[in-house]
Amino acid sequence: MPIIVDKARKRREILEAAMRVFSREGYHRAKMEAVAEEAGIGKGTVYEYFKSKTDLFLALHDHMLAELKAFYMKELEGIRQPAAMLERFIAVAFQTFRLWEPFFLVFFDYWAEGGRGEQQTLLQTRLREAYAVARNDVAAIIAAGVKDGSLRCDNPLLAAASILATLDGLVLQWLCDRDAFDLDAMRESLTQTILRSLQP
Amino acid sequence: MPIIVDKARKRREILEAAMRVFSREGYHRAKMEAVAEEAGIGKGTVYEYFKSKTDLFLALHDHMLAELKAFYMKELEGIRQPAAMLERFIAVAFQTFRLWEPFFLVFFDYWAEGGRGEQQTLLQTRLREAYAVARNDVAAIIAAGVKDGSLRCDNPLLAAASILATLDGLVLQWLCDRDAFDLDAMRESLTQTILRSLQP
Amino acid sequence: MPIIVDKARKRREILEAAMRVFSREGYHRAKMEAVAEEAGIGKGTVYEYFKSKTDLFLALHDHMLAELKAFYMKELEGIRQPAAMLERFIAVAFQTFRLWEPFFLVFFDYWAEGGRGEQQTLLQTRLREAYAVARNDVAAIIAAGVKDGSLRCDNPLLAAASILATLDGLVLQWLCDRDAFDLDAMRESLTQTILRSLQP
Amino acid sequence: MPIIVDKARKRREILEAAMRVFSREGYHRAKMEAVAEEAGIGKGTVYEYFKSKTDLFLALHDHMLAELKAFYMKELEGIRQPAAMLERFIAVAFQTFRLWEPFFLVFFDYWAEGGRGEQQTLLQTRLREAYAVARNDVAAIIAAGVKDGSLRCDNPLLAAASILATLDGLVLQWLCDRDAFDLDAMRESLTQTILRSLQP
DNA sequence: GATGAATGAGAATTCATTCAT
DNA sequence: CATGAATGAATTCTCATTCAT
Numbered sequence: 020m021p022i023i024v025d026k027a028r029k030r031r032e033i034l035e036a037a038m039r040v041f042s043r044e045g046y047h048r049a050k051m052e053a054v055a056e057e058a059g060i061g062k063g064t065v066y067e068y069f070k071s072k073t074d075l076f077l078a079l080h081d082h083m084l085a086e087l088k089a090f091y092m093k094e095l096e097g098i099r100q101p102a103a104m105l106e107r108f109i110a111v112a113f114q115t116f117r118l119w120e121p122f123f124l125v126f127f128d129y130w131a132e133g134g135r136g137e138q139q140t141l142l143q144t145r146l147r148e149a150y151a152v153a154r155n156d157v158a159a160i161i162a163a164g165v166k167d168g169s170l171r172c173d174n175p176l177l178a179a180a181s182i183l184a185t186l187d188g189l190v191l192q193w194l195c196d197r198d199a200f201d202l203d204a205m206r207e208s209l210t211q212t213i214l215r216s217l218q219p
Numbered sequence: 220m221p222i223i224v225d226k227a228r229k230r231r232e233i234l235e236a237a238m239r240v241f242s243r244e245g246y247h248r249a250k251m252e253a254v255a256e257e258a259g260i261g262k263g264t265v266y267e268y269f270k271s272k273t274d275l276f277l278a279l280h281d282h283m284l285a286e287l288k289a290f291y292m293k294e295l296e297g298i299r300q301p302a303a304m305l306e307r308f309i310a311v312a313f314q315t316f317r318l319w320e321p322f323f324l325v326f327f328d329y330w331a332e333g334g335r336g337e338q339q340t341l342l343q344t345r346l347r348e349a350y351a352v353a354r355n356d357v358a359a360i361i362a363a364g365v366k367d368g369s370l371r372c373d374n375p376l377l378a379a380a381s382i383l384a385t386l387d388g389l390v391l392q393w394l395c396d397r398d399a400f401d402l403d404a405m406r407e408s409l410t411q412t413i414l415r416s417l418q419p
Numbered sequence: 420m421p422i423i424v425d426k427a428r429k430r431r432e433i434l435e436a437a438m439r440v441f442s443r444e445g446y447h448r449a450k451m452e453a454v455a456e457e458a459g460i461g462k463g464t465v466y467e468y469f470k471s472k473t474d475l476f477l478a479l480h481d482h483m484l485a486e487l488k489a490f491y492m493k494e495l496e497g498i499r500q501p502a503a504m505l506e507r508f509i510a511v512a513f514q515t516f517r518l519w520e521p522f523f524l525v526f527f528d529y530w531a532e533g534g535r536g537e538q539q540t541l542l543q544t545r546l547r548e549a550y551a552v553a554r555n556d557v558a559a560i561i562a563a564g565v566k567d568g569s570l571r572c573d574n575p576l577l578a579a580a581s582i583l584a585t586l587d588g589l590v591l592q593w594l595c596d597r598d599a600f601d602l603d604a605m606r607e608s609l610t611q612t613i614l615r616s617l618q619p
Numbered sequence: 620m621p622i623i624v625d626k627a628r629k630r631r632e633i634l635e636a637a638m639r640v641f642s643r644e645g646y647h648r649a650k651m652e653a654v655a656e657e658a659g660i661g662k663g664t665v666y667e668y669f670k671s672k673t674d675l676f677l678a679l680h681d682h683m684l685a686e687l688k689a690f691y692m693k694e695l696e697g698i699r700q701p702a703a704m705l706e707r708f709i710a711v712a713f714q715t716f717r718l719w720e721p722f723f724l725v726f727f728d729y730w731a732e733g734g735r736g737e738q739q740t741l742l743q744t745r746l747r748e749a750y751a752v753a754r755n756d757v758a759a760i761i762a763a764g765v766k767d768g769s770l771r772c773d774n775p776l777l778a779a780a781s782i783l784a785t786l787d788g789l790v791l792q793w794l795c796d797r798d799a800f801d802l803d804a805m806r807e808s809l810t811q812t813i814l815r816s817l818q819p
Numbered sequence: 820g821a822t823g824a825a826t827g828a829g830a831a832t833t834c835a836t837t838c839a840t
Numbered sequence: 841c842a843t844g845a846a847t848g849a850a851t852t853c854t855c856a857t858t859c860a861t
Binding site: 123143150151181199212 | 384
């Protein structure tokens with residue numbers, strides 16, 4: 020009788036090992052062997068679950084985004100007021116800066132790989148889609164506020180893009196230098212600025 | 220009669236060739252040979268000017284920042300009003316998105332390399348310094364505005380960090396998807412938001 | 420109540436699966452997993468019957484030769500006249516070209532492995548023995564003809580070697596290019612040439 | 620000034636090293652590193668001349684056939700009589716058995732690789748072409764004999780194919796077992812048989 | 820007996836760097 | 841000075857084999 024293995028579980032373990040290794044060393048410097056070791060398995064086993072390093076990289080992107088989204092969903096659950104949602108959204112973002120540091124470090128590599136080239140790589144498509152989804156989600160909150168009169172905004176999608184950009188840019192800057200600014204002060208200041216700019 | 224070679228000039232040519240190659244392929248995928256070819260010289264010659272690929276990468280960072288700074292200086296020249304300077308600063312930033320695309324694509328790699336690790340790499344130090352300088356420059360403009368009463372801001376450094384973050388995040392997003400948002404609309408909207416948030 | 424398995428039968432099934440896979444892909448490119456799949460069993464099971472890939476390869480050689488010999492025996496059964504036996508032998512050989520194509524394709528690999536090296540590999544010994552047996556068999560037919568005066572030949576063993584060589588060389592050539600020559604025309608021509616050269 | 624290297628010469632040296640290694644170990648077992656070592660160069664250098672193992676293998680085929688052909692040309696030079704040419708041709712073939720042993724051992728691999736598959740591999744095409752050329756060359760000699768009345772043959776191309784097959788089959792057999800038959804006796808016998816079968 | 824998940828030795832290939840000319 | 845031929849450390853990926861169930 021064949022050994023019964025929870026393939027989905029092991030797959031996730033590999034993904035999480037990959038995240039740690041990639042975040043530590045960077046995608047290009049990271050060796051498959053290191054990923055295997057981090058996952059506590061043999062080199063060849065990784066290839067039973069992912070057919071190449073690229074494939075693993077891609078799968079990790081999906082995995083990470085799914086996890087991130089789930090985190091946001093959970094944290095935003097139950098909040099109905101658009102302004103409150105935005106405030107919470109920003110707060111959660113700042114939380115992730117600290118809690119999901121490795122996550123964002125890996126993201127550097129997606130940006131570096133995905134920004135490049137006109138060839139419509141799978142990664143590029145995914146990255147583009149992920150951004151579009153995020154923009155739409157945030158824009159939807161703003162639009163809801165506009166509708167119920169609690170917010171004012173001519174172009175919710177543009178505002179959403181801008182908010183996301185600020186958050187991205189802040190992790191970037193903060194990860195390059197933890198002393199660049201105080202996270203809490205920045206969160207308060209940013210929340211104020213954004214909410215004020217959307218005030219009716 | 221030795222051929223007199225303008226070493227500084229050739230050095231710059233190599234740097235610019237490297238920028239094109241790195242922006243096209245990414246630092247890790249880029250081959251030294253490709254850089255040499257792009258510069259129209261022999262592979263070995265690159266090593267006469269830069270002692271290693273890392274060294275070239277690092278030197279390119281300095282070169283690029285110097286060029287960028289020079290561009291900003293020129294474009295901001297003559298403007299005295301803090302608010303006007305900020306407006307112009309943002310406008311110039313958006314200009315660079317289009318004009319300096321390869322530049323930013325290479326920047327992805329600096330972020331990817333520099334964000335990582337506690338090891339105080341030379342690159343990391345430089346990146347940190349560059350950010351600090353940029354923050355100080357922008358903060359200085361704001362502080363000047365606060366001083367002459369034309370602007371209001373509790374923490375100019377924090378505001379500067381935030382502005383820079385937004386701009387960084389926007390290139391990132393825009394380079395991943397040129398259709399993410401309209402650059403001109405974004406510039407206008409962003410300028411408004413920022414200036415309004417600094418209104419006394 | 421243990422499942423009674425016809426081990427010999429399954430063994431043969433694996434051998435035949437191996438023949439198909441080896442003939443398709445070549446011994447070296449063929450994967451044990453592919454053999455297992457072709458046999459409709461699990462990868463590990465192959466190792467219950469053959470202790471290694473080499474072992475399987477070797478066993479296949481024996482199996483194939485036994486099958487081939489049986490085929491010849493059946494086809495030559497009842498023929499007594501040496502000349503007629505030779506004619507039939509050649510005809511059967513040409514039949515096998517078409518009918519046993521995979522068989523010969525695998526043989527390429529035995530030649531490639533067996534021709535090489537002074538190390539007295541098991542395979543090499545087997546190959547040598549197989550050739551010796553075949554030569555003796557054919558030589559025996561010729562010798563019988565010489566004895567009954569229906570054929571003339573100074574050195575039956577040499578003639579046998581030559582006949583076998585021609586047949587081997589023809590499969591080789593024909594398998595490399597099905598359009599190299601017409602099989603039927605070749606068979607007729609060859610039969611004539613051989614029989615005439617052995618005419619008293 | 621760049622180092623001046625006789626690239627063609629080194630290429631040939633690598634090819635010859637490859638022939639030795641491939642003939643010794645077989646194409647599949649042979650390691651690129653062994654080829655490099657045999658050629659007295661570094662592993663990477665082989666790749667400066669051949670872009671892959673397959674490429675080297677293919678190039679070796681061409682190289683070997685060219686060398687073989689040159690050898691035949693030289694040895695047949697000056698002979699005009701068709702019968703004499705055939706006799707000489709066979710004699711040269713038997714010479715090569717002894718002199719070019721490694722050559723033929725490598726050929727096993729071409730047969731093993733080239734016989735297989737319907738995919739029109741480059742190697743397969745080359746092999747087919749090589750056979751066709753050889754058949755035509757031999758057939759031309761026979762046809763010349765038919766024309767001047769010194770030989771008789773209904774189908775020179777068929778006869779040529781048969782002669783080549785016999786020679787191929789003989790190397791095969793002989794390389795598998797040097798004691799299978801005496802080369803000289805076989806040569807004489809074969810020459811007789813062939814010439815007699817072509818007698819008017 | 821049968822299975823297939825796990826493994827790691829092994830091989831092809833790449834590419835930064837050196838250095839003879 | 842400039843060059844590009846040579847190099848080998850490093851890395852990805854393959855696949856025969858093992859063995860727990």
